[in-house]
Amino acid sequence: MSTLPAAFRIGHVHLKVADLDRALGFWRDVIGLEVTQRMGSRAAFLAAGDYHHHIALNTWESLGGSPPPDDATGLYHVALLYPDRASLGAALVRVVQAGVPIEGAADHGVSEAVYLRDPDGNGVELYRDRAEADWPRDATGGLAMRNARLDLQALLAEATPVTAS
DSSP states (O other): OOSSOTTOOOOOEEEEOSOHHHHHHHHTTTSOOEEEEEETTTEEEEESTTOSOSEEEEOTTTTTOOOOOTTSOSOOOEEEEESSHHHHHHHHHHHHHTTOOEEEEEEOSSEEEEEEEOTTSOEEEEEEEOOGGGSOBOTTSOBOOOOEEOOHHHHHHTOOOOOOO
């Protein structure tokens, strides 16, 4: 039993980056977040909608740095939740158009996910949840998540047209 209230949420992720402009080229221009505040050439805060920030980027300790090696501890990925399949498809269109390599894609039963990396090597998951009533269950009613292939072409075909803001 959780001791946290059901309304608990993770508020934002703060990433160390090597080059702020390069990171903004990904998080703002590819992912689509808006800059809510910039602190010169050393930090920026980005959000969707009217939130103060979902992602923060800084070079305070990492300017010109290298990504951590694969065998190091640290953040596995940041997961960005889209409200529906069409908006996830639109996000995938932007990723493909930007030439960002896709590392994987999976249908987990409870969600559909696309995996990639930002320019600093941080893992990024773009996903959408299915309605809880559609989650796969085992014989006892427990979750039966899976790791099946996600059809990216079908997801692209369902993309919401991207409009300029």
